[in-house]
Amino acid sequence: MSSRRGDTRSKTSLKNPKKRIPLGPYRAKTKSKKKIKHDDNNKNNETNNNVLPATASQQLSFFLDQYQSANGIQLSSLELEAIKDTCVVELSEGLAQNATSLGEHMKAAFGLSWKEVLCEKQLLEGNIDPGNPALLIVSLSALRSLELLRGLRPLTGECHAAKLFSKHMKIEDQVSYLKNRVNIASGTPSRIKKLIDMEALGLSRLAVIVLDMQTDVKGYSLFTLPQVRDEFWDLYKSYFHERLVQGDLRICLYGALPVSSEVKKKKTMTTE
Incomplete structure (x- = not known):
């Protein structure tokens, strides 16, 4: 045993x-x-940060392809001719395209009048209405919106900047804040559209929209994350497309753009 x-x-x-x-x-x-x-992921982010800026023509071509594909439409040649390269902000080659550099890029985009347009605090009756930013940044998440606003601190330290997203932010507080002069606003498509629909956020001064091309950890961007993508194009079609066509608004695709096979082919041919 x-x-x-x-x-x-x-x-x-x-x-x-x-x-x-x-x-x-x-x-x-x-x-x-x-x-x-x-x-x-860190390496990918570093690559995105140091990418050479796309030309105005490349940005516009990419943007219009995304617009047509996402909405299942085909713009006619006349419609395409009406949208000029001048409606796109060309970024400086000497600066990285990351959150920290965004302020410098926007100074260049607004030229000599950047301080007057982006930093003045006072409402000017009959000239500057409350809740009408000159610069609007659209990104896929609240966290990214805050990150980009932090990159604008050299400017926002002197001016009013609005946070336009739903996470931890009551819409009533945002409506109240937009009763002041607002020069810069950063947020997500859904909340931005809701505030415009409520007539709390105005577009009379809007000159530049920054569309953040940063991808999240899963590889999604403003143009590819399903729900956010649909919300963005709804916002764009409702309030921005006509202004872009008329030349009253410029867009800036901020970050690395996916390189299409067509562009790769052209690059190969030029190097050969």
Whole structure:
């Protein structure tokens, strides 16, 4: 009997180590994979930050392709001719396209009058209405909207900037804030449209819209995240397209644009 019990104990002791041994290495491998994935995301972000800016023509072509594809329409040649390259903000080649550099890019976009347009605090009766920003930034999330506003701190320290998203923000508070002079606003498509619909957010001074091309950790962007994409195009068609066509508004695609096979082909041909 004692020998049998001894055998049982020895078998159990042999089995247990086999169960325990893989746990350590398995967890280590999982952790290392996560770390590698995180490092890859950082590298992608760095690449996006240091990308050379697309020309006005490239930005416009990409934007119109997205517009037609997302809405299932085909613009006629006459409609396409009406939308000029001049409605696109060309970014400086000497600056990265990240949150930190956004302020410098916007200074260049507004030219010599940037301080007067973006930094003055006083309402001017008959000239500057409340709740009418000159610069509007549209991004796919509240977190990204805040990140871009932080990049504008050198400007927003002297002027009124509005946060236009729903996360932790009551719409009543935003309506109240928009009763002041607002020069810069940053938010998500759904809340921006709702505030325009309520006539709390005005468009009379709007000169530039920055469309953030940054992708999230899953690789989605403003133009590809399903619900946000639909909300953006609804906002654009309702309030921005006509102004763009008329030349009263400029857009800025901020960040790396996906390179189409057509563009790649052209680049290959030029290098050959």
